[in-house]
Amino acid sequence: MTTIDYAKIGLKIGLEIHQQLNVGSKLFCSCQPELFKGEPEITFCRYLRPTQNELGQVDPSISFEFQKGVKFLYEANYKSACLVDMDEEPPHLLNMDALKVALAASLMMNMQPVDEVHTMRKTIIDGSNTTGFQHSSIIALDGWIKVGEKVIAMQTASLEEDAARKIGVEDDGKTIRYRIDRLGIPLIEVTTAPVIYSPLEAQQVALAIGRILRDTGKVMRGLGVIRQDLNVSISNGALIEIKGVQALELISTVIEYEIQRQFGLLSVKEELCKRGVTKDVLKPEFADVTDIFRESKAKVIRKTVDKNQKVLAVKLSGFAGILGKELVPNFRVGSELSDRAKFWGRVGGIFHTDEMPNYGITVEEVVAVRRAVGAIEGDGVVFVADSMENAYDALKAVVDRAQELLIGVPTETRVAKDDGTTRYMRPRSGAARMYPETDISVQTITDELIKEVLSNLPEPAEKKIERLMKQYLLNDKLARQIVNSECDTLFEDIIKETGVVASTVAVFLTETIKSLKRDNVAVENVNENQIKAIFAAVSLGTLTKEAIIEVFSWLTKNEKQTVQNAIEALDLEMFTEAELEIVIDQIIVTNKAIIEKNGKNTIGMLMGAVMKEVRGKATPELVNKILKQKI
Numbered sequence: 001m002t003t004i005d006y007a008k009i010g011l012k013i014g015l016e017i018h019q020q021l022n023v024g025s026k027l028f029c030s031c032q033p034e035l036f037k038g039e040p041e042i043t044f045c046r047y048l049r050p051t052q053n054e055l056g057q058v059d060p061s062i063s064f065e066f067q068k069g070v071k072f073l074y075e076a077n078y079k080s081a082c083l084v085d086m087d088e089e090p091p092h093l094l095n096m097d098a099l100k101v102a103l104a105a106s107l108m109m110n111m112q113p114v115d116e117v118h119t120m121r122k123t124i125i126d127g128s129n130t131t132g133f134q135h136s137s138i139i140a141l142d143g144w145i146k147v148g149e150k151v152i153a154m155q156t157a158s159l160e161e162d163a164a165r166k167i168g169v170e171d172d173g174k175t176i177r178y179r180i181d182r183l184g185i186p187l188i189e190v191t192t193a194p195v196i197y198s199p200l201e202a203q204q205v206a207l208a209i210g211r212i213l214r215d216t217g218k219v220m221r222g223l224g225v226i227r228q229d230l231n232v233s234i235s236n237g238a239l240i241e242i243k244g245v246q247a248l249e250l251i252s253t254v255i256e257y258e259i260q261r262q263f264g265l266l267s268v269k270e271e272l273c274k275r276g277v278t279k280d281v282l283k284p285e286f287a288d289v290t291d292i293f294r295e296s297k298a299k300v301i302r303k304t305v306d307k308n309q310k311v312l313a314v315k316l317s318g319f320a321g322i323l324g325k326e327l328v329p330n331f332r333v334g335s336e337l338s339d340r341a342k343f344w345g346r347v348g349g350i351f352h353t354d355e356m357p358n359y360g361i362t363v364e365e366v367v368a369v370r371r372a373v374g375a376i377e378g379d380g381v382v383f384v385a386d387s388m389e390n391a392y393d394a395l396k397a398v399v400d401r402a403q404e405l406l407i408g409v410p411t412e413t414r415v416a417k418d419d420g421t422t423r424y425m426r427p428r429s430g431a432a433r434m435y436p437e438t439d440i441s442v443q444t445i446t447d448e449l450i451k452e453v454l455s456n457l458p459e460p461a462e463k464k465i466e467r468l469m470k471q472y473l474l475n476d477k478l479a480r481q482i483v484n485s486e487c488d489t490l491f492e493d494i495i496k497e498t499g500v501v502a503s504t505v506a507v508f509l510t511e512t513i514k515s516l517k518r519d520n521v522a523v524e525n526v527n528e529n530q531i532k533a534i535f536a537a538v539s540l541g542t543l544t545k546e547a548i549i550e551v552f553s554w555l556t557k558n559e560k561q562t563v564q565n566a567i568e569a570l571d572l573e574m575f576t577e578a579e580l581e582i583v584i585d586q587i588i589v590t591n592k593a594i595i596e597k598n599g600k601n602t603i604g605m606l607m608g609a610v611m612k613e614v615r616g617k618a619t620p621e622l623v624n625k626i627l628k629q630k631i
């Protein structure tokens with residue numbers, strides 16, 4: 001892709017960052033915010049009923065899911081879920097620790113806290129909340145952060161509850177399985193104004209916000225604890241909401257692809273216009289072409305036909321060559337139609353003539369299908385194999401999407417994939433989705449509370465770097481590495497508890513661990529307490545500095561073992577002074593002639609010989625001391 005002038009195309013990006021908070025319990029109950037593995041202790045089922053908001057409106061997408069009889073199967077265990085999570089009991093009081101962290105983050109982003117926290121219900125259509133809605137409370141508004149030289153306007157900071165984890169779909173295709181251990185874990189949601197004008201800038205802003213959130217010291221660590229949603233628009237395109245970008249470094253790619261996708265759709269619109277395609281010629285008229293595939297060699301279709309299901313086809317006039325057009329890598333116009341068919345028709349996918357012959361479908365079969373729908377040269381045909389109901393809904397969605405191609409880019413909610421491309425998720429939800437929660441009382445934010453939060457405000461990263469340099473005499477590079485790798489607390493704890501030289505600890509926690517990681521050592525297998533224990537051993541003189549890496553590496557391969565176990569297993573027990581003297585005496589005897597000739601000038605040479613013998617089992621300081629006494 002050639003370089004794009006982002007200002008010229010009117011690119012505007014807003015970010016919505018969700019980060020799990022680590023405050024010991026969930027947002028509205030005291031359950032452990034912990035995910036469980038293995039078999040659940042409790043399972044229960046729910047059908048979601050569409051709820052009306054106070055104006056009596058029902059979200060169309062909710063009633064849709066309801067009509068289709070979708071069932072939700074929830075799994076839980078006692079440690080991470082209670083009656084609140086199962087919607088058998090009203091929510092308890094708002095978690096004050098979570099509120100304090102949200103306030104701290106808001107104040108660090110120069111936002112104005114609200115006077116009263118009102119908890120709202122936000123309708124959630126997919127069953128990921130047992131109640132059918134998610135709680136959300138605005139904590140602060142209107143702030144700013146500095147990213148490089150630019151000031152980025154911040155819109156809101158809210159407290160929300162995380163949703164249940166989707167585990168899978170049962171074979172019936174209508175039962176969705178969720179785990180509610182994650183449901184109710186506090187999240188802070190931070191939104192920027194749409195004032196970001198390039199993909200790279202979006203990534204830098206997300207990094208800066210993530211940094212501030214981590215600076216609170218109260219956020220979860222690991223995979224899946226931060227999620228970035230992007231609102232992307234360009235002048236002639238549409239506002240697209242992209243959900244669920246998990247990796248920070250993917251943000252710019254996702255935006256670049258989205259621009260590419262919108263450009264591609266705009267050129268398709270132009271091409272269809274040129275071909276004289278209008279809405280009227282794209283009719284939802286479906287032909288039953290099941291008979292054509294009775295004896296088909298194409299397994300994907302035969303499976304359906306043999307089950308007595310249907311193959312339906314629709315003509316898309318003037319669409320030849322359009323469906324196969326690639327918008328972004330591995331994503332074609334046909335994929336746009338297919339995504340809609342999957343969502344609205346619950347089918348596995350669609351077939352279209354731009355990709356034929358394929359999947360074992362023969363030229364003859366394609367010709368027959370084209371004839372059945374009355375397609376002439378220049379037309380495209382889409383067909384679907386599934387139950388009558390699903391196939392019908394799927395093709396209906398295909399025609400709707402094909403008609404939208406004539407308008408340009410439809411506004412919608414999409415979900416990000418790991419390769420940076422996006423897929424259709426659902427229609428963009430309207431404002432009808434929020435209404436007040438009456439079971440939770442309003443929480444006043446008093447001046448005292450703000451004062452308390454202000455007096456405990458964490459140290460911002462840049463200040464911390466400066467302090468580490470001054471306090472521990474570290475150079476800028478090491479101090480920065482420690483703060484960036486977020487081991488500053490561990491670093492300071494180790495020094496406070498053990499008194500080991502700061503630069504030794506710093507180099508180990510940053511450069512050494514990084515290079516071990518590069519060599520595929522599973523550094524994550526060693527926890528912070530074990531690392532502390534290694535330095536405690538150094539400080540006690542039971543381990544030499546030189547053997548730190550050896551012990552650490554051993555611990556990565558031997559889980560649940562202690563530093564002492566490592567020292568014994570590696571035969572690194574330190575020599576006592578008496579034992580050391582025996583070794584030294586022997587070396588003196590061996591080198592008697594040279595010592596008699598050169599006297600004290602041989603100490604350096606002897607040091608080398610002794611250290612070679614006792615490597616990792618005696619400190620050079622002690623060896624040197626004994627040698628000096630003896631020579």
Ligand SMILES: [Zn+2]
Nearest residue numbers: 029031081082
């Ligand atoms: Zn609970």
